[in-house]
Amino acid sequence: MLTLGIETSCDETAVALVREGREVLADVVSTQIDIHRRWGGVVPELASRNHVMQLFPVMQEALSRAQVTLDAVDEIAVTSGPGLQGALLVGVQAAKSMALAKGRPLIGVNHLEGHLLAARLMAERPEPPFFGLVVSGGHTTLYEVAAFGQYRRLGTTRDDAAGEAYDKVARVLGLPYPGGVPIDQLAQNGDPKAHRFPRAMPAPDEVDWSFSGLKTAVLHHVQKHGAPQGQALADVCASFQEAVADSLTQKMINAVKRSSTKQVVMCGGVAANSRLRQLAQERCAENGLRLFLPSVKLCTDNGAMIAVAGYEAFRRGVTSPLSLDADPSWRLA
Ligand code: KG4
Ligand code: ZN
Numbered sequence: 001m002l003t004l005g006i007e008t009s010c011d012e013t014a015v016a017l018v019r020e021g022r023e024v025l026a027d028v029v030s031t032q033i034d035i036h037r038r039w040g041g042v043v044p045e046l047a048s049r050n051h052v053m054q055l056f057p058v059m060q061e062a063l064s065r066a067q068v069t070l071d072a073v074d075e076i077a078v079t080s081g082p083g084l085q086g087a088l089l090v091g092v093q094a095a096k097s098m099a100l101a102k103g104r105p106l107i108g109v110n111h112l113e114g115h116l117l118a119a120r121l122m123a124e125r126p127e128p129p130f131f132g133l134v135v136s137g138g139h140t141t142l143y144e145v146a147a148f149g150q151y152r153r154l155g156t157t158r159d160d161a162a163g164e165a166y167d168k169v170a171r172v173l174g175l176p177y178p179g180g181v182p183i184d185q186l187a188q189n190g191d192p193k194a195h196r197f198p199r200a201m202p203a204p205d206e207v208d209w210s211f212s213g214l215k216t217a218v219l220h221h222v223q224k225h226g227a228p229q230g231q232a233l234a235d236v237c238a239s240f241q242e243a244v245a246d247s248l249t250q251k252m253i254n255a256v257k258r259s260s261t262k263q264v265v266m267c268g269g270v271a272a273n274s275r276l277r278q279l280a281q282e283r284c285a286e287n288g289l290r291l292f293l294p295s296v297k298l299c300t301d302n303g304a305m306i307a308v309a310g311y312e313a314f315r316r317g318v319t320s321p322l323s324l325d326a327d328p329s330w331r332l333a
Contacts, residue, residue, distance in 0.1 A: 003314075004062075004073045004098075005307025006055075008091035009083025009111045010137070011035075011042045013054035016303030017066040017073070021311035024121060025066035027297070027304040030054045037177050041167070048086035055094055062303070070102060077310020080108030080320070081330030082138070088326035096322055107310040108320040111301075112139060112332045113151070117312060118298040118305035119265040126292045129261045133252045135276075136268030137163035137178065140248070142207050142255055143333060145265075148312040151333040154255055155207025162244055162270045165211035169218045169240055174227055183237045184273050190231075190238025192275075195221065197243040199250075207255045214243050238275075245276040249283045256289055265292040271299040 003021065007014040016027040032050045036042045063069060078095035081088060092108070099106035116132040119125060131154075132143045140157040160168065163180060170179020175186075197217045200210035218240055222228070228236050248270075256264050266280055277293055284291035298305060313319075 001074045001311065002068065002072055003307040003311045004076045005109075005303040005305070005310060006076070006078040006091045006095050007111070007114070007301055007303045007306045008051040008055065008087050009079045009081070010087060010301060011047050012301040013051050013058050014301060014303035015055070015059045015062040016307050017062055017068065018121075018304055018307035018311065021308050021315075022121060022125070024304050025068070026062040027302055028058050028062045028065065029302050030058050033178065040171055040177050042084070044084045044086055047084055048090055051087055051090035055090060070098065073102070073104060075105045075107060075310060075314050077107045077109050077306050077313075079111045079114060079306050080324055081110060081327035083111055083326075083328060085326050085328040088328065092324060092326050096324060100322055105314060105319045106322065106324060107313050107318065108324045109306045109309045109313065110330055110332050111306075112141070114305035114309045115267040116143065116145060116151075116265060117148075117309040118267050118294045118302070119292040120308050120312070121298055121304055122292060122294055126263050126265055130263035130265055130292070131252075131256050131259070131261060132265040132267065133248070133271075134268045135162045135248060135266065135270035137161060137167065139268065140209050140211075142252060144261075149316055149318065153333040155209075155251070157209040157211060158202055159210050159212040160215060162209070162211060162248060163268070165215050165244065166270065168215050172215075172219050172222055173233065173236065180269060180273060183241060184275070186234050187238040187241045187275065190234030190236070192238040192242035194235035195239035197239050199243050199247040201247065201251070207251055209247060209251060211244070214240065241273070241275050245273065245279045248276060249279050252280070253283050253287050253289065257287055262288060263290045263292065265294075267294055267299055269300045272296040
């Protein structure tokens with residue numbers, strides 16, 4: 001079974017070919033970050049327009065790397081939500097056209113399910129039941145995965161998503177968009193204990209996060225002391241990053257520890273963060289939990305995760321009609 005996975009929900013045009021839901025033959029990602037960077041965030045119209053221009057070259061590249069033609073594809077999976085409506089529509093329309101032209105099944109995939117199932121591409125992969133923390137630009141949510149297709153939302157952020165906090169703090173610090181990678185890099189040389197930024201624990205026994213207070217604390221720091229440079233900038237980045245990693249891992253582990261299920265997946269763009277990866281590994285080990293942490297490339301947006309989620313959906317008999325539409329606010333659970 002060869003699955004084509006298409007992802008155009010935000011600012012990455014991505015196409016992958018995955019065999020039997022686990023062997024990645026090609027995974028091509030074309031990022032539009034350079035186009036959006038000067039606006040300080042993703043501009044929806046520019047995103048849609050660039051997906052239109054990039055999707056077919058990216059698809060050609062994926063087919064060529066996998067050394068197959070479209071005729072060899074058995075099913076077509078596409079992100080149909082959540083995300084930017086215009087951006088999603090580009091992928092959905094392309095997938096529908098190919099499904100119709102080639103007479104192949106079409107599967108509309110939830111982007112968050114894609115992030116969770118990216119862990120199925122790891123050499124040792126999780127079998128349900130497991131927990132999954134999705135930490136991305138738009139989401140910070142812990143799910144319980146009872147079975148493929150059965151997701152329960154255990155908790156989420158009350159305000160900003162973790163990635164959003166990275167991006168906003170980067171802007172305050174005069175760093176480029178998106179802020180995750182530059183803050184992560186600068187933090188390597190910084191002291192995480194230089195500043196004690198707040199770790200909001202809105203309700204200690206509940207699974208919920210809040211990052212707006214942390215973001216405001218960094219803003220106040222900059223207003224009081226001026227924009228940090230050199231070592232001072234590295235220290236602010238490291239201290240901010242420590243606060244994010246600390247609150248994400250603490251709440252995740254507290255929630256998982258209460259259950260008899262001892263497996264947890266951490267995924268989404270922010271799960272590419274070096275300190276978060278390290279702290280999650282340490283704390284899961286200390287608490288007897290098995291952590292599944294996909295590679296950095298599989299954490300950020302890609303087509304392979306969409307192919308895997310589509311493959312699993314198809315195996316349980318789920319397909320989408322050719323009337324499939326983009327659903328910008330599709331909730332996974
Ligand atoms: O999952 P993703 O690629 O797209 C969404 O579905 O949102 O996540 C993008 C987010 C951005 O906010 C970006 O700043 C953040 O992931 N990110 C990181 C790192 N790499 C990407 N955050 C922290 N550290 C990183 N290394
Ligand atoms: Zn994503």
